[in-house]
Amino acid sequence: MIVANWKMHFDYKKALEVGCAIKSKLSDAKAEIAVCAPFVYLKDLSECFKNSNIKLGAQNLYFEDEGAYTGEVSAMMLKSVGCQIVIVGHSERRQLFGEDDNMINKKIKSAIKHNITPILCVGESLSQRQNNETFTIIENQLAKDLLDIKETVIIAYEPIWAIGSGKVANSEQIFEVHEFIKKFIDTKVLYGGSVNAQNAGELSKIQNVDGFLVGGASLDAQKFYEIALNFEKEKGVS
Numbered sequence: 001m002i003v004a005n006w007k008m009h010f011d012y013k014k015a016l017e018v019g020c021a022i023k024s025k026l027s028d029a030k031a032e033i034a035v036c037a038p039f040v041y042l043k044d045l046s047e048c049f050k051n052s053n054i055k056l057g058a059q060n061l062y063f064e065d066e067g068a069y070t071g072e073v074s075a076m077m078l079k080s081v082g083c084q085i086v087i088v089g090h091s092e093r094r095q096l097f098g099e100d101d102n103m104i105n106k107k108i109k110s111a112i113k114h115n116i117t118p119i120l121c122v123g124e125s126l127s128q129r130q131n132n133e134t135f136t137i138i139e140n141q142l143a144k145d146l147l148d149i150k151e152t153v154i155i156a157y158e159p160i161w162a163i164g165s166g167k168v169a170n171s172e173q174i175f176e177v178h179e180f181i182k183k184f185i186d187t188k189v190l191y192g193g194s195v196n197a198q199n200a201g202e203l204s205k206i207q208n209v210d211g212f213l214v215g216g217a218s219l220d221a222q223k224f225y226e227i228a229l230n231f232e233k234e235k236g237v238s
């Protein structure tokens with residue numbers, strides 16, 4: 001599974017241009033492909049992704065369905081514009097907006113209630129890794145974020161120090177964290193953090209990597225396409 005996280009990029013015209021280019025390049029992809037776009041572009045992207053295998057995703061949600069929550073967007077609303085996937089607990093939201101594990105847990109439950117597949121992001125900071133706290137941090141995030149949740153949740157392992165930095169975690173680091181996550185929950189585990197068209201092939205060789213959550217390189221349809229292609233080649237997805 002290859003997921004684009006566009007974060008807060010593009011104006012309307014560019015978002016539709018890149019979204020439609022991704023659709024035309026990857027509509028026959030064998031790997032599962034999803035594009036997580038800013039809220040305001042979702043409706044039109046859902047039209048663009050019609051009759052293709054590209055899944056529509058959001059980057060966040062609020063856990064209540066409706067009410068006096070100025071500026072928030074609920075799972076019910078996302079579902080109504082065709083969203084199938086939502087990213088929850090991205091480190092940028094944890095760090096910049098103080099999103100805590102309790103809130104993340106409620107968001108995951110709300111997504112599931114509306115039949116939207118959550119992608120839960122977990123990962124350690126550089127200082128936590130240097131202090132040998134990686135597994136404790138990840139176990140703590142998984143335990144709290146997935147409390148009382150039995151349904152399918154996709155996990156994205158994103159070491160914070162690898163996001164947008166050009167510093168990719170090495171194969172051993174990725175393998176052991178994915179193994180740890182899969183012991184906790186038997187599900188798909190994606191890797192995220194400076195994935196690009198050049199390193200996607202090598203990263204795909206790691207046996208327990210089930211796909212990627214791609215930030216920067218997903219802003220270019222050709223680069224995103226090459227990542228998916230390299231993944232399919234290495235994994236023998238056909």
Ligand SMILES: O=C[C@H](O)COP(=O)(O)O
Nearest residue numbers: 005163164193194215216
């Ligand atoms: O959600 C995506 C990640 O934060 C990775 O971003 P990046 O590919 O720009 O490092």
